[in-house]
Amino acid sequence: MTSTLSIDAAPARRRTRHAWAARALDAAARFWFAATVFGQLVFGAYIVSLYGGAAAAGNFNGWNKVMTHGFVRADPAGNIVTAAHLLLAAVIMLGGALQLVPRVRARAPSFHRWNGRVYLVAAVVTALSGLYMVWFRGAVGDIVQHVGTSMNALLIVACAGMTVRRALSRDFAAHRRWALRLFLCVSGVWFFRVGLMFWLAVNGGPAGFDVDTFTGPFLSFLSFAQYLLPLAVLELYLRAGGSGGAVARGGTALLLVALSLAMTAGILVATMGMWWPHM
Numbered sequence: 001m002t003s004t005l006s007i008d009a010a011p012a013r014r015r016t017r018h019a020w021a022a023r024a025l026d027a028a029a030r031f032w033f034a035a036t037v038f039g040q041l042v043f044g045a046y047i048v049s050l051y052g053g054a055a056a057a058g059n060f061n062g063w064n065k066v067m068t069h070g071f072v073r074a075d076p077a078g079n080i081v082t083a084a085h086l087l088l089a090a091v092i093m094l095g096g097a098l099q100l101v102p103r104v105r106a107r108a109p110s111f112h113r114w115n116g117r118v119y120l121v122a123a124v125v126t127a128l129s130g131l132y133m134v135w136f137r138g139a140v141g142d143i144v145q146h147v148g149t150s151m152n153a154l155l156i157v158a159c160a161g162m163t164v165r166r167a168l169s170r171d172f173a174a175h176r177r178w179a180l181r182l183f184l185c186v187s188g189v190w191f192f193r194v195g196l197m198f199w200l201a202v203n204g205g206p207a208g209f210d211v212d213t214f215t216g217p218f219l220s221f222l223s224f225a226q227y228l229l230p231l232a233v234l235e236l237y238l239r240a241g242g243s244g245g246a247v248a249r250g251g252t253a254l255l256l257v258a259l260s261l262a263m264t265a266g267i268l269v270a271t272m273g274m275w276w277p278h279m
C-alpha cells in the first residue's frame with residue numbers, strides 16, 4: 001500500500017516541480033525584461049536629450065561631446081548619415097521594448113503591427129548607417145571591434161529579414177522567435193555599454209583595455225559578446241521553456257536571474273556615470 005502510494009505520488013511531485021520551475025523561468029524572464037525596458041528608456045532619453053537637444057539648439061558641435069566623429073563641418077553627407085543613425089537609434093530604444101509586451105500585442109494589434117514595421121525599418125537603417133560610420137567615417141576602437149560590430153549589423157539585417165518572412169508565412173511561433181533574436185541583436189550596442197559599465201564597476205576601474213586608445217582584449221571580447229552572449233542565452237531560454245524539464249527550466253531561471261542582476265548593476269552605473277550627466 002505504502003509503495004503504491006509513493007509510486008502514485010512520484011508523477012504528482014514531478015508535475016509540481018515542473019510547475020515551479022516554469023513559474024521561476026517566467027519570473028526570471030519578467031525581471032530581465034523590466035530591467036531591459038528601464039535601461040533602454042534611459043538610453044533613449046539620453047539620445048534625445050544630448051543629440052536632439054544640441055540639434056534643436058542649432059549647436060551641432062554638441063554631437064562631439066561623446067562621439068569621436070559626431071559633427072564634421074567638412075563632411076555634410078556623413079553628418080546626414082550620423083543624424084539618421086541617432087534619430088533612429090532613439091526610435092529603436094524608445095519603441096522596441098513595447099513590441100514585446102504581450103498585453104500591448106493582444107489589446108492593440110494594429111499598433112503592434114505599425115510599431116513593428118517602424119522598428120524593423122529603423123533597425124535596418126541604423127545598422128546600415130552604423131556600417132557606413134565604422135568603415136567610411138571613422139570610429140573609436142580597433143579593427144577587431146569594427147569587425148565585431150559589423151557582424152552585429154549584418155545579423156540585425158538577417159534577423160529583420162527572417163522576422164518579416166515568418167510573419168508573411170503566418171508562422172507566428174517562428175516569427176516571435178526571430179523577433180526576439182532581432183531585439184537582442186538591435187540591443188547589442190546597448191549591451192556593450194551596460195557590459196562595459198558592469199566590468200568597470202566590478203574591477204574598480206579600467207581592466208583589460210587601454211583607456212586612451214579604447215582597445216584591448218576585453219573590448220575585443222565585448223564587441224562579439226554584446227550580441228553572441230544574449231543570443232546564446234535566448235536559445236537556452238527557448239529550449240528550456242519549450243521542451244525542457246524542471247532542471248533545465250530551473251537552471252535557466254537561475255542563470256537569467258544572475259545575468260539580469262549583473263545587467264541591472266551595469267544599467268545603474270551607466271545611468272549615473274554615462275547617461276544622466278548628459279540629460
Ligand code: HEM
Nearest residue numbers: 066067068069089126127130131133134139140149150153
Ligand atoms: C541598432 C542599434 C544601435 C543603436 C541604438 C546605436 C546608437 C548609437 C548612439 C547613441 C551613438 C552615439 C554615441 C553615444 O552617445 O553613445 C552611436 C554611435 C555610433 N554607432 Fe551606433 N547604434 C546602433 C547600431 C550600430 C551598429 C550596428 C554600428 C556598426 C555597424 C554602429 C556604429 C556606430 C558608430 C561608428 C558610432 C560613432 C562612434 C564614434 O564616433 O566613435 N551603431 N550609435
